[in-house]
Amino acid sequence: METLNVTVWNEYVHEQSQEEIRQIYPEGIHGAIAKMLGRDARYNITTATLEMPEHGLTQEVLDNTDVLIWWGHLAHSKVSDEIVDRVVKRVWDGMGLIVLHSGHLSKPFVRLMGTCCRSKWRENDELERVWVIEPGHPIAHNLPEYIELPQEETYGERFEVPAPDELVFISWFSGGEVFRSGCCYKRGLGKIFYFRPGHEAYPTYYREDITQVLKNAVEWAKPSGGPKPTLGHYEPIEKVADKFEGMSDELRKHTYIKD
Ligand code: ZN
Numbered sequence: 001m002e003t004l005n006v007t008v009w010n011e012y013v014h015e016q017s018q019e020e021i022r023q024i025y026p027e028g029i030h031g032a033i034a035k036m037l038g039r040d041a042r043y044n045i046t047t048a049t050l051e052m053p054e055h056g057l058t059q060e061v062l063d064n065t066d067v068l069i070w071w072g073h074l075a076h077s078k079v080s081d082e083i084v085d086r087v088v089k090r091v092w093d094g095m096g097l098i099v100l101h102s103g104h105l106s107k108p109f110v111r112l113m114g115t116c117c118r119s120k121w122r123e124n125d126e127l128e129r130v131w132v133i134e135p136g137h138p139i140a141h142n143l144p145e146y147i148e149l150p151q152e153e154t155y156g157e158r159f160e161v162p163a164p165d166e167l168v169f170i171s172w173f174s175g176g177e178v179f180r181s182g183c184c185y186k187r188g189l190g191k192i193f194y195f196r197p198g199h200e201a202y203p204t205y206y207r208e209d210i211t212q213v214l215k216n217a218v219e220w221a222k223p224s225g226g227p228k229p230t231l232g233h234y235e236p237i238e239k240v241a242d243k244f245e246g247m248s249d250e251l252r253k254h255t256y257i258k259d
Helices: 019-024 028-038 059-063 081-092 101-105 107-113 208-221 240-244 249-253
Strands: 004-010 043-049 067-071 096-100 120-132 146-156 166-173 178-187 190-195
Touching (some): 004 028, 028 067, 081 096, 101 107, 107 190, 146 178
16 A cells, blocks of 8 residues: 655644643644544554754655645744745655645745735634535545535635635625635645634634535645656767758758757
8 A cells, every 4th residue: 555644734733822722632733633644554643843943844754745734824824934935846756745725825835826815704603605616626526516514714715825726615704795605726846735724713623514625635746756857958869960961951951950
């Protein structure tokens, strides 16, 4: 059985500083996600948090990570730029990245998108209905036509990101907003999936349907194993000039060969 190394990173601040959040996620959001995904023996799961040395994301950890899941909110600015460089480089080299909820404003995501990534938001306990709009997409595997989250934080367009390469979900909120809540991107050899639900005040990550989305996203984002392209100056593979040997000067003028 092929196993995948999944690292779940969480800033782990709300759960330690706010009792009401600790009650929902006593082992942290990372602990809940690790537990839900870890029921599948296919996934070898490691967790990492902001407070760990190098935020738990040493070069060795990242080199051994197939897919990195990222949750952050209050402490985006406390993530060291050196670690962000490391994460971004690994994505370019093929590591999958799944960015959750308020992770849309995390340094790695903003860097990889190249835009401010802001949106409208409010905390108002509204219903979120997450519509699957690409049922043939791998991230829609085994999902119903829509997922209803009875209470979530509301995000609203405009979501200031580049147009996704593929858009799998659109959310509607009972306050009236809509949001592109499942966005796929490719950067270098790496794949990035942004998934909106998962405000810390709600038990969203214990849900089976949300876990199915995360599993699908891990499968989609895992490294392809494709070749690493050579960039920069490159010698021709064919001996181009030899093919035109003996050609008249007149004909040669009409070819792309330079003297
Ligand atoms: Zn939130």
